[in-house]
Structures are given as C-alpha cells and as structure tokens.
Amino acid sequence: MREVGRGGRVPSPAGEAALTLGSDERERLLRAARGAKGSEVCGLLLGRRRGRDVAVERVLRLANAAAGGAAAGSFRIRPVDHLRAERSALEEGLVVVGVWHSHPAGGARPSRVDCAAAVRGWVQVIVAPAASGGSDLRAWEVEDGEPRELALRAL
Numbered sequence: 395m396r397e398v399g400r401g402g403r404v405p406s407p408a409g410e411a412a413l414t415l416g417s418d419e420r421e422r423l424l425r426a427a428r429g430a431k432g433s434e435v436c437g438l439l440l441g442r443r444r445g446r447d448v449a450v451e452r453v454l455r456l457a458n459a460a461a462g463g464a465a466a467g468s469f470r471i472r473p474v475d476h477l478r479a480e481r482s483a484l485e486e487g488l489v490v491v492g493v494w495h496s497h498p499a500g501g502a503r504p505s506r507v508d509c510a511a512a513v514r515g516w517v518q519v520i521v522a523p524a525a526s527g528g529s530d531l532r533a534w535e536v537e538d539g540e541p542r543e544l545a546l547r548a549l
C-alpha cells in the first residue's frame with residue numbers, strides 16, 4: 395500500500411516539485427553513509443521523471459573517485475561508472491535522475507562546491523547521518539547555482 399507523508403513528512407503543496415523515495419532505498423542510503431566511518435560515499439539515482447516530480451526506483455552505490463580519497467570531504471563518480479549506470483537504467487526502462495552523496499559531519503544541505511558541480515536536470519540527494527535537529531536526508535535541485543529543496547515523499 396502506498397503511504398504518503400509518513401514519518402512526519404507532509405506531501406508537497408500543488409505545484410511544488412517532489413522526490414519519491416522508497417523506504418528500502420532510503421534505508422540503503424542511510425546505512426551506506428553511516429557505515430562509511432567519516433568518509434564521503436556517493437552514487438547515482440535511477441528512476442523516472444513525471445513533469446517536475448522525480449521517483450527514485452533504484453539507488454546505486456559507486457566508488458568515490460575524488461582526488462585525495464573519500465576522506466577528503468568531496469566526491470567524484472568515474473565516467474565509466476556513470477556510463478554503466480546509464481546503460482543499466484536503459485535496460486530497466488529507467489533513467490539516471492540524479493546523484494547522491496553523504497556529508498559525514500555536516501547537514502544535508504548542498505555545499506558551494508556541490509552547487510557549482512551540479513548537473514542540470516539532476517536531483518541531488520544528500521545524506522547526513524550526523525545532522526542534529528534537521529532531517530538526515532534531503533533532496534535538492536540546483537538551478538543557476540542556487541539550491542532549491544524538493545519535498546520528500548515516502549513510499
């Protein structure tokens with residue numbers, strides 16, 4: 395059964411973009427971030443777009459190829475991994491809808507670097523297991539360097 399607005403999250407008002415993320419996939423992201431012991435982890439999101447809304451169907455964890463290593467506080471996905479992800483999405487009738495990464499020590503808001511590196515048309519999901527007070531997983535769209543938060547819908 396489909397539940398909307400579970401866990402205190404409210405459905406987005408009409409006209410606002412939303413990201414749908416199943417609880418299994420959400421749990422997978424949080425587990426990956428928590429298990430990385432301070433290192434930044436990353437991957438791609440496979441799913442579908444319906445207008446401005448994005449539904450994530452599958453979360454891929456990929457190697458963090460950042461210069462200086464994952465502990466350096468940044469992330470980079472190798473082009474070959476991106477290509478493989480595009481191919482497997484295609485085989486499943488999906489598309490790559492965005493990217494996710496973790497902020498081991500900070501909040502789930504995109505950094506200036508994240509905004510500058512944002513791919514147009516992709517969502518950014520940021521997992522921040524150590525976030526205090528706020529949510530530990532938030533979704534963003536970056537347009538002209540400005541982050542705009544997407545409402546989260548659980549499945």
Ligand SMILES: [Zn+2]
Nearest residue numbers: 497504505508
């Ligand atoms: Zn970041």
